[in-house]
Amino acid sequence: MKYVSTRGEAPGADFRTALLAGLAPDGGLYVPEAWPTFSPGEIAAFAGRPYAETAAAVVGRFTGDAIDPAALAKICAEAYATFNHPAVTPLTQLAPGRFLLELFHGPTLAFKDVAMQLLARLYDHVLAREGRTLTIVCATSGDTGGAAVEAFRGRSNIRIVALFPDGRISSVQRRYMTTADDANVACLAVDGTFDDCQAMLKEMFRDTQFARAVDLTGVNSINWARIAAQSVYYFAAAAALGAPHRKVAFTVPTGNFGDAFAGFAAHRMGLPIERIVAAVNGNDIIARAFAGGRYARGEVRATQSPAMDIQVASNFERLYFEAVGRDGAQTARAFRAFAAQGTIDIPPQALEAMRELLSGEAVDETETASVILSTLNETGNLVDPHTAVGLAAALRTTQDNPTTPMVVLSTAHPAKFPETVAAAAGVVPPAPRWAADLEARPERFEKAPADAEAAKAYIRRFVRA
Numbered sequence: 001m002k003y004v005s006t007r008g009e010a011p012g013a014d015f016r017t018a019l020l021a022g023l024a025p026d027g028g029l030y031v032p033e034a035w036p037t038f039s040p041g042e043i044a045a046f047a048g049r050p051y052a053e054t055a056a057a058v059v060g061r062f063t064g065d066a067i068d069p070a071a072l073a074k075i076c077a078e079a080y081a082t083f084n085h086p087a088v089t090p091l092t093q094l095a096p097g098r099f100l101l102e103l104f105h106g107p108t109l110a111f112k113d114v115a116m117q118l119l120a121r122l123y124d125h126v127l128a129r130e131g132r133t134l135t136i137v138c139a140t141s142g143d144t145g146g147a148a149v150e151a152f153r154g155r156s157n158i159r160i161v162a163l164f165p166d167g168r169i170s171s172v173q174r175r176y177m178t179t180a181d182d183a184n185v186a187c188l189a190v191d192g193t194f195d196d197c198q199a200m201l202k203e204m205f206r207d208t209q210f211a212r213a214v215d216l217t218g219v220n221s222i223n224w225a226r227i228a229a230q231s232v233y234y235f236a237a238a239a240a241l242g243a244p245h246r247k248v249a250f251t252v253p254t255g256n257f258g259d260a261f262a263g264f265a266a267h268r269m270g271l272p273i274e275r276i277v278a279a280v281n282g283n284d285i286i287a288r289a290f291a292g293g294r295y296a297r298g299e300v301r302a303t304q305s306p307a308m309d310i311q312v313a314s315n316f317e318r319l320y321f322e323a324v325g326r327d328g329a330q331t332a333r334a335f336r337a338f339a340a341q342g343t344i345d346i347p348p349q350a351l352e353a354m355r356e357l358l359s360g361e362a363v364d365e366t367e368t369a370s371v372i373l374s375t376l377n378e379t380g381n382l383v384d385p386h387t388a389v390g391l392a393a394a395l396r397t398t399q400d401n402p403t404t405p406m407v408v409l410s411t412a413h414p415a416k417f418p419e420t421v422a423a424a425a426g427v428v429p430p431a432p433r434w435a436a437d438l439e440a441r442p443e444r445f446e447k448a449p450a451d452a453e454a455a456k457a458y459i460r461r462f463v464r465a
Contacts, residue, residue: 001064002033003224006321007335008328015066016126019225020134022218023205028332029318030224035268036061038235043271046239051088052076054239055118055232061269062228067125075125079117082107084434089114089233091240092410094379097403098394100387100410101237101250108176109413109435110307111259112147115229119219120151120158127157135214135463136160137204137455139197141255142169142307143412145187146176148219153182161186161459163197166447169306172416172438179441186462192450193300194255195312203452210456214463221258222314230262231269238271241405247274251361251394251408253386254278255308257286257315259409260358264319267357274404278360279393281305281368286313287360293351295320297342304368304420305385307412319358323350361393368392372424382421382429384414 003018004010007028013021018030038061046054055076060069067075080088085105092100106113127134136158138148145162152160162177166189177187190197201218205211221227238248250273252260260278267273278286281303289295298311321331324347334344346354363371371388375381383391387410394408414421414429422428431438448454 001036001062001066003030004033004328005029006031006317006328007332009332015063019122019126019223020217022220022223023202026332027202027206028328029222029315031318031321032062035265037270039270040244043235043239043244046235051232051236052080054236055080055229058232058235058269059118059228062224067122071125075121076118079121082117083113084432089236091237091407092381094375094381097405099237099241099405099407100381100383101233101407102410103233104410104413106147107150107434108143108146109416109432110143110147111230111409111411112143113150114233115226116147116151116219118229119223119225120155122225123152123158124155133157133159133215134217135459136217136219137163137201137459138219139163139194139201140169140177141165141194141310142173143416144220146173149177149180149185149187153180153185155184159184159186159463161188161462163188163190163200163455165194165197166191168193168302168309170417170419172418173306175438175441175443178443178445179438181442181444187445188448188455188458189445190448190450190455194310195300196450198310198312198314200450200452200455204456204459207456214459220314221256226258227262227265227315230259231266234263234266234273235271237407238273241407244270244272247272247401247404249273249275249277249399249404249406251277251279251390251397251406253305253308253390253409253411254280254286255283255310255313257313257319259411261315261318264322264357273357274400275397276358277393277397278358279390280360280362281308281389282362282364283309283311284360284362285311286316287362289316289346290355290358290360293346293348295338295344295346297338304365304417305389307386308389319354320344320346320350323353359397361396363389363392369424371395372421373426376425376427382414382425382427383410384412384417385420385424386411
């Protein structure tokens with residue numbers, strides 16, 4: 001299995017290189033040179049199969065011969081043994097034809113655990129064989145950082161630095177990062193937005209001298225292994241609902257577009273998905289792009305669904321690359337211009353190709369709160385604000401076939417946002433037993449300006465120490 005950059009200027013890479021590098025040397029994102037596929041019979045066989053086995057089968061198509069199948073099966077089994085539900089990502093029916101895919105049963109109560117627990121073990125496997133130590137810098141809008149810190153804390157061949165926007169995430173999200181007391185973990189509260197944190201991270205990768213000096217790598221959704229791991233639950237859910245004999249639709253609360261692109265990847269691998277609805281909050285760059293054909297950066301708004309407070313959706317570059325016929329030169333021109341000017345006018349043929357599978361819906365704050373309350377009243381399920389954005393988007397989506405099941409990805413446990421959920425529903429969501437003492441743990445972090453040079457200086461000191 002080989003990987004190429006969306007910008008077409010980097011040499012091809014194997015899975016190990018794509019895993020450890022994160023971003024391609026030309027600034028692009030890695031994608032498979034050719035999409036692996038599953039037959040209808042192989043997809044049908046996922047029904048009733050343990051999640052770890054499905055993960056080994058799906059991720060194995062992306063690792064190729066870079067990781068021995070027996071080793072990968074062991075890695076997957078260990079990763080998903082950390083989850084607190086036997087199905088790992090169970091389905092809950094809310095109404096006829098409408099389901100929640102619960103992705104929050106991992107150690108930090110968010111869907112990011114599904115990929116991070118696997119990613120940490122993939123890194124351990126590869127780094128142990130190569131005798132290397134790397135520095136992970138992770139920019140987070142809330143959940144990625146906690147999942148990454150939990151997965152990589154205490155590991156001898158990894159240092160991890162989490163950058164998060166100060167005051168723009170929930171206290172529970174913050175504490176999943178800042179209460180880790182392991183020597184290989186550091187946290188920076190950045191005086192800015194997530195987009196500022198993400199821009200700082202990209203600048204670190206562009207500074208090749210710095211990247212080499214600290215052995216830099218990234219586990220944001222720019223890392224292909226994250227997409228590979230997240231594509232697994234699309235297969236598991238669809239097979240449970242009758243795929244490949246019937247199609248399934250998905251609504252995905254999204255900010256950086258990685259989770260939605262994982263569904264696109266599953267579709268390219270042969271999974272019969274009728275539609276993927278990208279649900280966003282007031283930070284609506286993705287919805288505006290699909291509706292009007294212009295991908296235009298806006299001002300980041302603070303909302304009650306903070307993990308989606310993003311106006312530069314990095315994984316959109318992967319979709320653009322596919323939609324323009326995998327033209328790396330065209331993709332490079334478009335996204336370098338976007339970095340400078342903040343807009344891309346999507347070519348009409350590419351926009352049409354995107355719309356064949358994808359659409360976008362923006363949900364405001366009032367509707368988000370209303371859906372939290374109505375879902376509790378109508379189904380007895382308490383949902384977090386990100387899931388509520390997804391549910392609202394699904395309710396207003398007209399499906400091509402009304403009998404097609406609609407699966408809404410439930411990306412976080414409501415206990416991660418207790419104040420928001422209580423304000424909307426009048427009920428304080430109880431924390432699961434494995435997270436009950438989080439508020440009592442001491443925190444450890446430093447504050448920093450939204451400045452890449454200041455962050456690089458801090459990371460150099462951390463690495464030396």
